Every structure is written in C-alpha cells, then in structure tokens.
Amino acid sequence: MDLSNGSVVTEFILLGFSAPWELQIVFFVTFCLIYGATVLGNILIMVTVACSSSLHSPMYFLLGNLSVLDLCLSTVTTPKMIRDLLAEHKTISIWGCMAQMFFMHFFGGAEMTLLIAMAFDRYVAICKPLHYRTIMSHRVLGGFVVLSWTIGFIHTMSQMVLTVNLPFCGPHIIDNIFCDLPLVIKLACVETYTLELFVIADSGLLSLICFLLLLVSYTVILVTVQQRSSGGLSKALSTLSAHITVVTLFFGPCIFIYAWPFSSFAGNKILAVFYSVITPLLNPIIYTLRNQKMQKAMRKLVSTC
Secondary structure (H helix, E strand, O other): OOOOOOOOOOEEEEOOOOOOHHHHHHHHHHHHHHHHHHHHHHHHHHHHHHHOHHHOOHHHHHHHHHHHHHHHHHHHHHHHHHHHHOOOOOEEEHHHHHHHHHHHHHHHHHHHHHHHHHHHHHHHHHHOHHHHHHHOOHHHHHHHHHHHHHHHHHHHHHHHHHHOOOOOOOOOEEOOOOOOHHHHHHOOOOOOHHHHHHHHHHHHHHHHHHHHHHHHHHHHHHHHHHHHOOOHHHHHHHHHHHHHHHHHHHHHHHHHHHHOOOOOOOOHHHHHHHHHHHHHHHHHHHHHHOOHHHHHHHHHHHHHO
C-alpha cells in the first residue's frame, strides 16, 4: 500500500545481533538488567536532587536534567532492542522508525547542549567562585534547560523534515539494532547524496564541534586553576574528571559513527549499544560513585522511606 510520501515499504527489518539462540538469551538477560539499572539509577538521581535540600544547587539541577535526558534516550531504543532479541521477525513500521530517529536526535541534541551548560557551570564554580550564585541564577539555569531542549528539537527537525518524505520502495533491511538515520537514508529510492552530506554536517560536525568546545573549556579551567594555585589543580582534576569521562563516553561513539556514517563496519552495532544502552547507565554511576554529597543524600532519602 502506498504511503503519503510515495513509499511502498511499510516496515523495515532490523538485523540486530546475528548470534546463536543461546547467546541471544544471554544478551536478553544482560540488556534487561542494564536497562533496569539505568531506569532505577536515573530516577533515583532525579528524586534525590528534587527532594534533598542539600542538592538544590546549579550543578545538581543540571545533573537531574541530564538524568531525564539519559532515561529518555535509553527508552527510545533499548526496550525495542530487548524485545527483538527473542523475536523471530525483527521488524519496525516505517513511521515507528521515523519516530525512533526523531526522538534519538531530539534527546541526543538536547544532551549535547546540556553538557556544554554543565561545563560552563564548572568553569564559573572553579574560576569565579565568589560570583557563582549570581551568575548561575535560577533564570540562567532555566534558560540553559529551555535552550537544550530547543536545540535538540531544531537539530532533529532539520533532518527529519527531509527524511520523512523520502520514498522507500526497494531494500528495507537495516543492519543495526535500531533505526539509524544514515542507514535509513541509504535505503531511499532516490539520490540522497546531498542529504547524506547534510546529515554528516548536522550530526557529525555538531558532535565534533561540541566535543572540542568542551575539551577547550575544561583545558581553560585547568590552566586557570594552575596559574592561580598549584595546590588547587589536583582538586580541580578530581572535580572535572567525572564530567570529562561522561563527555568522552557520550561524544566518542557519536563522532565515530558519523565519521563513517554510510558504510558498515564490524563495530557499528557495538558503538550503537554503547551509545544508547551503556552510556545512560554509566552517567549515574560516574556521578554518584565519585560524589560523596550525592551518596549521602541518597542514603538519607532511602532511610526516610
């Protein structure tokens, strides 16, 4: 049946993991545990930040919002991937595929922006501590959150507006665990070279530029601290290490995927799993295990329940 965009394909086939049935069961149990831990971990951070007065500060406010985005990003892909591990026919409707790509780039773009806001927060806290509360006001924090969601929406709409009207009339097999924009574009029945370049520029360069800006900002912080106090460098490194780790884990797979977006390679699915499944779990682990204040607030919250 023809769709409004001229397509004759009504669903895509996700190849997922090509592994023996026994290994599929292992993957199923493992990813179920990881997703459950991701949901519980990020919800615990959100509830702790909201309910603990000791965490009502700009850094933890942004951390709570990061947990919201991590939870949303993981939920877009992981439940479908887990279900497909035990499914004989791993299919997704064309509009389900479009929705998955829309929300992946929406939450991903928003998280990129929020990580930059968190880097700015650390810069002000370390380099301008006397003016921290004045600069990082409630109005500024609200602006950061609104800006992150707005940029995420603009980022995904700029690509999906062009993708949703592509005609799909031939191949409909996606060699991945979820609908990945570069691979879906490749299946269109029309010439998509210009759109492919646009996706590289929009997603690839955006990821790379944001990553470089974050590295530059952290370098500026460390240089500033070193010039002011040699003893403060170790403290700054301890404070920033969690942020740098999260930034590297989030942007690394993104940059690698979009550096070779239209060619398949052996590690493509591994990077997809790391980006959509592992990273949303590592974020709460990194921020809680290295933050005594967060751990204390969580223990207090659990003890009062």
